[in-house]
Amino acid sequence: MADTFGSDFMTIVDEDGTEYELEVLSSLEYNGMTYLAVIPADDQEDAQAEVSILKSVEEDGEPLLCAIEDEQELETVYGLIMDQLYQDEDEE
Numbered sequence: 001m002a003d004t005f006g007s008d009f010m011t012i013v014d015e016d017g018t019e020y021e022l023e024v025l026s027s028l029e030y031n032g033m034t035y036l037a038v039i040p041a042d043d044q045e046d047a048q049a050e051v052s053i054l055k056s057v058e059e060d061g062e063p064l065l066c067a068i069e070d071e072q073e074l075e076t077v078y079g080l081i082m083d084q085l086y087q088d089e090d091e092e
Contacts, residue, residue: 009041012065025051028081033057036065037081053078 008024021041028035034056039049053074054065068074
């Protein structure tokens with residue numbers, strides 16, 4: 001998800017009403033689902049920021065981001081997203 005205009009950022013709100021700003025590193029369509037690789041936006045200067053993989057689902061017609069519960073699904077999606085990120089990096 002190379003973006004010549006800069007990174008994509010999003011704000012999410014958890015069930016307690018706490019807001020988090022995330023930088024979207026990449027997105028992936030896989031098996032009819034959308035997955036996002038994100039890091040906390042405030043960790044931009046930290047080269048060791050932990051990448052989180054979230055799945056976009058709809059609940060009551062509203063888009064929600066959730067953690068991937070299935071280990072096999074997480075491993076597969078993580079591998080695909082990392083391949084995509086490194087491919088984008090090699091193309092630059």
